[in-house]
Amino acid sequence: MCEECGCGIPEESKVDASRHTEEVNIYKSLLSENEKEADENREHFFKHNVFAINLMGSPGAGKTALIEAISEKIKDNYKIAAIEGDLATERDALRLKKIGIESIQIMTGSTCHLDAKSVHKALHHLNLENIDILFVENVGNLVCPALYDLGCHINGVLLSVTEGSDKVAKYPVIFRKSNFLTITKTDLLPYVDFNIDQPKKESKLLKGDIRFFKLSSKNDEGVDEFISYILEKREEVFK
Secondary structure (H helix, E strand, O other), rough: OOOOOOOOOOOHHHOHHHHHHHHHHHHHHHHHHHHHHHHHHHHHHHHHOOEEEEEEOOOOHHHHHHHHHHHHHHOOOOOOOEEEEEOOOOOHHHHHHOOOEEEEEEEEEOOOOOOOOHHHHHHHHOOOHHOOOOHHHHHHOOOOOHHHOOOOOEEEEEEEHHHOOHHHHOOHHHOOOOOOOEOOOOHHHHHOOOOOOHHHHHHHOOOOEEEEEOOOOOOOHHHHHHHHHHHHHHHHHHH
């Protein structure tokens, strides 16, 4: 359990039924409050025509690198911004600012995910009138980020080939909550033991309409296809 945010119920509490009931109620209350904040975020996005994408995945999955690769290709036609979530440091936000991407860092301390409230606060530090696409890079984690709605239009998870091809079955919730699964760092496939068909098959079993991509931000493989998907989804939202 993340004791700071209450994103799960500790096993030891189940020994005491009354304590377990109390903690379940607290957990439900947290989620209910989060949903209200997520709805407010959605209102902000729609009001300002900002297409918001929640990027989830393990540390090192390539989330920031993907934002960089996308920005390089479409920056002349679309204004991109990012909200970066990490336990500590502003490294990712500063990294994006260096290439001209407006970015805000959320440092969560010991909390293992972003929630709608933290995203809402960050929105007040962004010029939404000057943003077409907003990436919300969640805290590196394959568990807790899936439990909290941020109000984004689409949610997706990145899985790098260096993590192993067995992760979908082991961490099903995050893949079930995602609109897309992107296999990253495919330039490393010749050097790692990764069965690319396994996560594709297992994610489809969990969520039949999940979109599957494989790309490398380093050698540009698949980036254009992924950008086309993002722009199509944006068009669907604001048509």
